[in-house]
Amino acid sequence: MANTHKRLKGRCPTINTFYTVTLCCDSRKPLFVNYLNARLIARELALFSKSNSLNTICYVIMPVHIHWLLQLNSDSNLSNLIRNLKILQLINLIKITELTERYGNQIIMTTK
Known part of the structure; x- marks a missing residue:
């Protein structure tokens, strides 16, 4: 992203401060139209919040x-928290995509 260093200059996250973050899919692919992908991301956000000393106030998953x-x-x-979340989400999306391709709709019944 152009001029990212300028936007980040002077930014220092502080405790108990609220932040709004937008995470975009690569090449604007509609990954979250798929129910399993959206559900996986929702679960990841909840688990990530508990394990990383942050409160999720709300989120909206768009396509x-x-x-x-x-x-x-x-x-x-x-920045590190967001990077770690994106890595976890990518790994889990790859896993669920591989399972769905391998086993078809049966995966819907086995994932919780």
């Missing part, structure tokens, strides 16, 4: 992006 309102509970680096 090509996610809007996420969160509150930091520690002096964690917001």
Whole structure:
């Protein structure tokens, strides 16, 4: 992204501050039209919030992006948190896609 360093200059996340984050799919692919993908992302957001000292206030999963309102509970680096979440989501989306391609609709019945 052009001029990212300028936008990030002087930014320092603080405890108990609210942040709104938008996570976009690569090439605007509608990954979250698929119910399993959207459900997986919702579960990941909940688990990630519990394990990373932040509160998820609310989120909206759209077909090509996610809007996420969160509150930091520690002096964690917001950029690193977002990067880690995106990595986890990507890994799990790849796994669920491979399983769905391999077993078809049966995966719907086995995932919880």
